[in-house]
Amino acid sequence: MSSHRLSGEGAIQRDRTLSFTFDRRGYTGHPGDTLASALLASGVRLLGRSFKYHRPRGLLSAGSEEPNALVELRAGARREPNTRATMIELFDGLTARSQNRWPSLAFDAGAVNSLLSRLFVAGFYYKTFMWPAAWWERLYEPAIRRAAGLGRASREADPDTYEKAHAFCDLLVIGGGPAGLAAALTAGRAGARVILCDEDFLLGGRLNGDRHQIGGESGALWARRSEAELRSLPEVRLLTRTTVFGVYDGSTFAALERVSDHVSVPRPHQPRQRLWKIVARRAVLAAGALEHPIVFGGNDRPGVMLASAVRTYVNRFRVAPGRRIALFTACDDGWKTAFDLLEARIDVPVIIDARREIPPALRAQGSRHGVRIMTGAHVLGTRGGKGVEAIEVRGEDGRVSRVRADSLAVAGGWSPNTALSTHLGGRPRWSEAIGAHVPGDLPRGMTAVGAACGELALAGALRTGAAAGREAAGSAGLEAPLEQWRTEEEPVGFARRWSVSGHRGKAFVDYQHDVTVEDIEIAAREGFRCAEHLKRYTTLGMGTDQGRTSQLNGHALLATLTQREPADMGTICARPPYTPVAIAALAARARGPQFKPCRLTPSHRWAEERGAVLVDAGEWRRARWFPLTGEADWRSTVAREVAGVRAGVGICDVSTLGKIDVQGADAGAFLDRIYANMIATLPVGRTRYGIMLREDGIVLDDGTVARLGECHFLLSTSTIHAGRVMRHLTHARQVLWPQLDVQLVSVTEQWAQMAIAGPHSRELLMRVLGDAVDVSGPRFPYLACQEFLWLGRPARLFRISFSGELGYELAVPARYGESAVRALMAAGGTLGVVPYGTEALGVMRIEKGHAAGAEINGTTTAADLGLGRLVSARKDFIGRVLAARPGLAAADRPALIGLTPVERSARLSTGAHLLRPGAPATLSHDEGFISSTAFSPTLRHWVGLGFLSRGRERIGERMRAYDPLRGEDVQVEIAHPVFYDPAGERVRS
Amino acid sequence: MRIECPFCGERDHSEFAYFGDAACARPAPGAADAQARFVEAVYLRENPAGAHRELWYHEFGCRSWLQVTRDTRTHEILEVRLARESTAP
């Protein structure tokens, strides 16, 4: 057992020993220890170097507010920087390293920054390095980054998994101290659904760190028994190691559960962390209060510690933070520390109380122990090398004396932990009663209890907790008796001391960002009067600890310097997250292949069997092309697929196109208002190409409309816009024209649809469908559609073509899609049928001049796309009125054109800009751009589609296609956008 | 934020798509000043600090369009009704 470990129980398991290393040296501790308590027990109190001045730093606290003891935890891919030693639960094999020091913690070359500290004063970012500007990038920034910094993140991929969970409850209790436990017990016993979260691994809060009595037993024991009872209640869920870090609208809370951070590697099938989204009818903020230090000279020297933290190390972890610990307090509560130390037989050389008057009972108790008591006295500074060796005290009479001590416990008073009360915009309110801010307006359904609302004594914590638990149970329709627990009286007198005048040496306000009293003085001198401005100018409270131990002191100091009361200063509003949250936890499972859902086409398995190369297209994974062995590259594969379709027959799964079933007596009238062209006149058994506009006159999408019955239409949409079009249609139906008799349903996933294209497609369908449907030319002309039974199952056939060839689309219920493809391939063997993918589909649509996503891009009108003739003048429809605005109807708008390279071997690039030959490449000479390009295997040169001002009048004109990104400058000829079969004879054949 | 869908009950806002101001009805397309009225309906919006009637679409639920009255300062949902019942002539 190490020399700083005390005897007695505490909350550690002495019968087991855990080994760990810090800066490569081996140490031991026990289950129940934190890294901080185990290091302290081993006599280690230099844990890190400060951010700017590289000063030696030790533990200030025993909790999540810790500003100093940030370490790199674990190694390799699991290395995690800036981890608070006070929050790391000890496990066997733990490795940690100090950070922000070089070459070693004990000797740090960066400490020279202390000598340069005049450069690093408040606002140094804005002042010191302003001139000359060129030095910033080359000299200042690299130097500062090297010198001032926190830990290093791992460069390897995170090997762990994270997950999300959702929960709902009547009462969320935030904090498992006495107030939180009282609330949970009261509501839980009544049968309410309760979730209690605490960031610690041990419930009880200050009950573990202090020596309280509740109903005749110790507070720590009461916490253990309460925890056991709560665990036995079926509607209560206890989440330890869980920090509620955000409060959101609608009583929604976010919490992070550190599922596996207390073991070396997550157990099988366990995530490292779990992100909880909790919806709670009521919430109880029982997050306690934070003790804050008093600012004096050398107050950052290792060995200076919050008085409550000293008690926690002594009582909970049975660790003596020092051998000779002086106390500097401004409140009754601090005296507990001296008494607990004396009880543990640790030397207390002096109790220094800043107050002149102290309760006689405290003085009497101190005198009984024979401790020297100084009232009206202040600590001016500390002395020592890498830790406190002596303190300098100014007595009431003004004389300064030196007291030998290896540690100094500081009790500056308690501030309610108001952070979660401000996430929805609430402002903390100043309370004269406790000399600190308490929660102001709370979010609806939230109550603050115990120390979090300024009830600093145990009796008040239990009372307010129970009352809130009862109220929460009542809101869930449950009756809860008001629980009462017996506790002793506590003195809670205080006198606020933020900082000590006449301090000797650097006096730190914000330990993590090295903000000193001098910095605050500079800020005040330079006119920064508001808490938010002080924060930005000095970086006070901008560290990972969000200034939990520094805000109040900093604001009070500024108030004093500007002749105001702290109450009039205001404070800053905390935002989520309460403590740092790993991005990985926010992403949880949504990483890599699970980043978003992937929809597979009905023919997916068949395509994989054929070795298709797949591509993610929107939410779908589609076959991009089907390579054959021996093919040199993907271009030759695509060229073969295109040639196979143009000369024979090919098959492509087009199930990803959106499908919307529209039925009802007013279906035709409804679609007339949706599409820019006439739909109601479409005969049953016919299909029509249609375009729909947004209300602002821009094209939303295009597709086909098939009339399957008098009152039954089937729409197709582009793959990408399927969801958007469905939203557009439901808006029109429910919001614009709810009186129309029409029903809509998306059937995209219900039907598999295969394009069968090429001169032999009719022959192939006759072979496959037999007499299920008559596909012969006259009976099934271009744009015909029909429903029929195929092998006893419903099927649909449409004579439509995207490729420009004689073509059909065959639809079958989705689950038969794969067998339909296999049947088509089998029957087409002797016809030389080729499967083709999205790339060949794209090449053929560019050859045919069909607009797609790159052209229907949210900025183009029907006329821009060359589809003006479709727009009906005989009816009203969405977008008609605004499409006629002068700007959208202007003659010089960019119109869809085709492009071919003048030099036939040249390549065209999407994104190239169109300039007149000889015109300089400037924005004012930009006349258009190329939107889609492909190498046309049919024409044996590149072809492109694009937009050019007055393009349709400029067929045959030569222009520059200038692409500065790729460094290309190609001469092109403007062409009609339809390169292949412009008369459309092939689709009608 | 939580929205009480008349069909689905109280659901998380991530199931909904926001559409905007519910107050702008589609103007009469045949009116003489139709273009000006449409410009107003499509582009011009009030931006009140307080109660605001707006359209939400329960896209990942029942696909109902809802007219939600929300306090823009607190995100408190004051009322939810089906849009078609709010706008039917």
Ligand SMILES: [Zn+2]
């Ligand atoms: Zn719904």
